[in-house]
Amino acid sequence: MFNFMSRKGITFTLSAVLMMGTLVGCGAKTETNNAAATTAATTAASASAKPTDAPKTELSGTVTASGSSALLPLVKQAATEFMEKNPKVTINVTAGGSGTGIKNVADGTSDIGNSDVEFSAEYKDKGLKDHKVAIAPFALIVNKDVKVDNVTKQQAADIYTGKITNWKEVGGNDAKIVLVHRPDSSGSRTLVKQIILDGKEFTKDGITQENSGAMKTAVVGQSGSIGYVDTPYIDDTLKALKIDGVAFTEDNIKNGTYKLFGVEHMYTKGEPTGAVKAFIEYISNKDFQAKQVRELKFLPADLLGK
Structure with missing residues (x-):
């Protein structure tokens, strides 16, 4: 009986030891897998993370x-x-x-x-x-006492080359046309020369103003005067003329019917x-x-x- 129990006990003990070894092995494997997964996740996160933006240099x-x-x-x-x-x-x-x-x-x-x-x-x-x-849309502008709302391109050219000198020649009152110019360095003058005068020279008659603001002021203050500015300078103190019956608008510039811009x-x-x-x-x-x-x-x- 004793010998039988001894052999049985030894068998039971060996089984228990083997079981514990298996559990320890599984536990070690699980820990290793968890550590590997953590490392992989950390690496992936580091790879996908955007680098910290360098501080922008303040403009000065x-x-x-x-x-x-x-x-x-x-x-x-x-x-x-x-x-x-x-x-x-x-x-x-x-x-x-x-x-x-x-x-x-x-x-x-x-x-x-x-x-x-x-x-x-x-x-x-x-x-x-x-x-x-x-x-920038541009326009021919006149003093509000001028009774003309429209001129043809040819009439405008004749006015600025000195061929037409009285408003009655273009349907207005019997009044002298007072020309207001910009200096030769003016881009506005160059545009009018290119687009309205077809490259012809301006008459030397008239007065010259140094900038668009002064041009506007001169036309507002001078009876019978005509000048030219871009539309940001236009308000109800003066009048913008149509050219060939066409007023300056965004649509007219886009469709090509208004050319002074x-x-x-x-x-x-x-x-x-x-x-x-x-x-x-x-x-x-x-x-x-x-x-x-x-x-x-x-x-x-x-x-x-x-």
Whole structure:
């Protein structure tokens, strides 16, 4: 009996030991698997996680922009907003005419040259980079006492070349036509010369005003006067003439029936960098184009490409 029980006990003991070994092995395997899974998950998370964005460099410095007085309201508005968002940047905006702006940026006097027209052949090798930022409708404007609402393109050309000198010749009162000009450096003058006068020269009769604001003031204050400005300067103190029966509107510019408009350019010498680049990008941004550009009576730069 004793021998039998001993053998039975030994058998039971060996079974228990083997069972414990199996359990220990399973436990070790489970721990190993858990550790491997944790390591794999950590590695995957690390791989999929985006690296921490490097802190953005705060913009600073001074940006100078000169040139077109037609574009001035838009650039000044953009500058005000941009400086509010970037307090370490100063943007100085002046007029002087498109020709002056192009010359200044080519000479390095200005960071940006604003212009109503493309630069001339003399600047083709100066490394200028064109940034189109808006379309500006222009109009022939007259003092409110002028009893004419429409002129043909030919009549407008004859007025500004000196062939027509009295309003009665185009259906108005018997009154002398007073011509208000812009200087030769003006992009507005160049546009009118190209589009209305077909390249002919202006008569030297009349008075000359240095910028669009002064042009408007002169026409408002001078009886029988005629001038030309882009539409942001037009209000109820003067009258805009139709040309060939067509008024300036967005639709008429798009369909090609109203031709007196300019593409507004901001030129830089080479590719812009830093605050200059950021400022031009701000004006070109779709939100600024859709809201502020239209509110200031310009049209988006991509209008004719749609």
